Amino acid sequence: MKDDAMAGRVAHGGDVLSFGRFELFPSERLLTADGAPVELGARTLDTLIALASRPNEVIGKRELMAEVWPDVTVEEGSLRFHIASLRKTLREGKDGARYIATLAGRGYCFVAPVARSSERATANVALAGYAPKANSLPARSMRMVGRSEVVRALSAQLITSRFVTIVGPGGVGKTTVAVAVAHDLLEAFAGAIVFVDLGLLNDPAMVCASLASMLGVSVQSDDTFPNLTAHLRDKRMLVILDNCEHVIDMAARVAAAIFTVSPELHILATSREPLRIEGEQIHRLMPLGVPPDDPGLTAPIALTYPAIQLFLERAAASGAPLDLTDANAVTVAHICRRLDGVALAIELAAGRVEAYGLQQTALLLDEHLTLLWLGQRTAPPRQKTLQATLDWSYGLLSELERVVFRRLAVFVGQFTLEAALAVVTSPTVAQTLVFGAVDSLVAKSLVATRPVGAMMRYRLLETTRAYALALNVEDSELADLAARHTTYFRRWLEQTGSEWATLSNAAERAPFLANLGNVRAALEWCFGPDGCAESGIALAAAAAPAFLALSLLTDCKRWSERALRALSDDTRAGAEAMHLQAAMGLSLMFTGGNSDAARVALNSSLAIAEERADAVNQLQMLGRLHMFHHRIGEFRVAMSYAQRSCAVAESVGSPAATALARCQLGISLNYLGDLGGARAELEAALQQGPGAQRTSAILHGFDHYNITSGYLARTLWLQGYPDQSTRRARLTVEQARRIDHPVTLSVALVWAISVFVWVGDLQSAEEHTNRLIAHAESHSLAPYLATARGFEGELAIRRGDADKGVTRLLACLAALEVTRYQLLATAFNIACANGLAMMDRADEGLARIDETMRRVEANGDLTYMAELLRVKGNLLLSISGPVGDDAESCFAQALEWSRLQGARAWELRTAVDLAGLWASQGRPDPARALLQPVLAQFSEGLDTADLKVAGQLLARLS
Secondary structure (H helix, E strand, O other): OHHHHHHHHHHOOOOOEEEOOEEEEHHHOEEEEOOEEEOOOHHHHHHHHHHHOOOOOOEEHHHHHHHHOOOOOOOHHHHHHHHHHHHHHOOOOHHHOOOEEEEOOOEEEEOOOOEEHHHHHHHHHHHOOOOOOOOOOOOOOOOOOOOHHHHHHHHHHHHHHOEEEEEOOOOOOHHHHHHHHHHHOOOOOOOOEEEEEHHHOOOHHHHHHHHHHHOOOOEOOOOOHHHHHHHHOOOOEEEEEEOOHHHHHHHHHHHHHHHHHOOOEEEEEEEOOOOOOOOOEEEEOOOOOOOOOOOOOOHHHHOOOHHHHHHHHHHHHOOOOOOOOHHHHHHHHHHHHHOOOOHHHHHHHHOOHHHHHHHHHHHHHHHHOOOOOOOOOOOOHHHHHHHHHHHHHHHOOOHHHHHHHHHHOOOOOOEEHHHHHHHHOEOOEOHHHHHHHHHHHHHOOOOEEEEEOOEEEEEOOHHHHHHHHOOOOOHHHHHHHHHHHHHHHHHHHHHHHHHHHHOOOHHHHHHHHHHHHHHHHHHHHHOOOOOOHHHHHHHHHHHHHHHHHOOEHHHHHHHHHHHHHHOOOOOOOOHHHHHHHHHHHHHHHHHOOOOHHHHHHHHHHHHHHHHOOOHHHHHHHHHHHHHHHHHOOOHHHHHHHHHHHHHHHHHHOOHHHHHHHHHHHHHHHHHHOOHHHHHHHHHHHHHOOHHHHHOOHHHHOOOHHHHHHHHHHHHHHHOOOHHHHHHHHHHHHHHHHHHOOHHHHHHHHHHHHHHHHHHOOHHHHHHHHHHHHHHHHHOOOHHHHHHHHHHHHHHHHHOOOHHHHHHHHHHHHHHHHHOOOOOOHHHHHHHHHHHHHHOOOHHHHHHHHHHHHHHHHHHOOHHHHHHHHHHHHHHHHHHHOOOOHHHHHHHHHHHHHHHHHOOHHHHHHHHHHHHHHHHHOOOHHHHHHHHHHHHHOOOOOOOOHHHHHHHHHHHHHO
């Protein structure tokens, strides 16, 4: 022990130990008070250094004497003399100050909070130079007692070690401390802090999805780990995982995954037990300090203990202010000790003082509570302690309060007063009585409150709710309660349905996510052994838009599928079945690819809408099927859905319906090669304004106003307006960035990149491709990630690296084939064929072009036909030389197609290639006659790649 103690002193000899108004410099043997030196005898100073270097540690009297007098044998009275001298110097007891505790029969303990200069400096450096931003943190508690030093120490530890788990018994205040630490570090992380309450989850599998939703990551696969880690890989931020214990294994897996891949990510977890993973630093949050069992305890000394402070504060807040005296200090200390310093238990006890008085409260505590510390994993010590506390507290409630308390346990996480009144009220309990009982339970600390904006929200603490759920309640009462709970949240979903599409950040999502815990719990009951499947079907149908809006596609798929299985023959053609099939189809499309199962579900929903003559839902389903068939490359089929949408939209008669239908029609016309018609429809859709189309964004997975703008950019380039096209592409990307919707931004980036490649702005194309890769990785958007890799290949070919480019493109095309995502397959096959020609593999390129042309003719991607013929002509030339008639025939057909479609961009490229061929054959006059009028059609974009090449060739021909 002596060697260990001396080692500790040496290790900290260069530190400054700060406590209260004092600073101790052990290496300089100096004590200062408010900066002024304090005179101490040598042995007294040695005693102080020994104690302060090991704060909150009991040092035996013999050990302490051996350290202060290493070579001399002294009596115990000498030590008591120097302890008394220290207490006098430190002015212990003045203004409640307390530094040295005597533990009878054991020794002495330095009990004042001690800060070391190195820790303080680290924290100060870490917190400098940042500006706070908006975040999703709960409000900081205004009545946190006895935790200031812990918060400062945790803040410093979190900055240096990056991963800290606060471990301690229930009710000890882990969440309160974690929130306080987060608020302290707001500047250090520039506001980049996300708070995830895992206590809202019943299913461990939802841990990853919940974190992803709070981060705004679009969850579009069953395994979100790779996508979540990709999103966080380069982020500097603080992630708080609160209440991990009931999902400990999955929480540990998620924490380990994100901590390992992200060197700038910091994690603060709270749990009943450690996560037990590499890199984790454990901070055991001990109960509040309580006075020792000392009959001579005085009021000033008692007031130095946080547990006493909390008891007095809560007693006063409940209407029973106490004047702490030497006489009653022992009683208060006894209560706090019996409750082991657990904050929640102390608050509950203090709340009873007004009704029963201090002495009777202490007696009730002894008579009705037994505190057990079993230490089992399935029954942690803190749960046993709070079980006893809650037994006592519950016994003090009136019968009405007990009924309301039991019923409030049906809520998972936060709930509003409106929800409580709707669910708890019954024929035997009037609403006015519920209102009063909730107010009483709040006053007695059995229900916690938290304002969210202008709305007050309520919550049973985790262990309080577990206690209430374990109480004996008649099955009929439970069934009625669960049914009312289900009904309330179904109505809430129906009433708030129009708001889901507007949620774009964690702060806006937080209140809705909190209620989704109740929705999941209600669904679990509905489809459970004692539930009501009919109610579950209605609830699942109402919940589907919420799950889709928050990208909780796994939830959407799970509950839609469960509800569809529960349908009876009489309900398979009803409105709920229609909504469930629609949700099932869309969730399958994104989580499992563009499968036949997704198509069948979407068609089933459309059939029900048509059978019911429901025009609004017909339009929605036609839009989803239009999107589905576009994604799989069936462009003629997609056009049929667009045409049907226009007919239905006319019957609906709303601007949103008209804009949606014209957008679909414009997109299909673009692919089919009617560029003039496409432009007219797209511009007409845009004239409806963003609001009209954005109302349907959630129904289809992206913002239609933005998509319309992206397709218009492509159409403008094809028509021969490269400058307008480029401006429109950049505007589309910026609008998508502001919307903050993952799929919308991905689509905007895809079409912008294609425009930049066409105009020859390879630098902008590369910048946006890199942005698309990062975005698609972080949001689990596999088709868009494969598309971005395809653009990488095309850019490599254009820069002369054909080997790399073809390899990337072949991998991209294979990946898109697996997911049946064929929107850009034609463009990538053209680029791949060009790359193969550069590698002297023109015959392979020609075979690829011929196969692509067969697909285009079959599926209707005709806008690329002119370009396919032009590339085929060049491939034939590379094989047969400049005299090939077949190549010239291909160029002639390409010109015919481009002029028929009004595709001046394709026409210019073909005219340049054909004019070049004729010039090489010694025919400059017809070459000039061909190229000159085509080039004259362009009034802008003269510095773009194709126009520069055309101008240079025409100059040579002249």
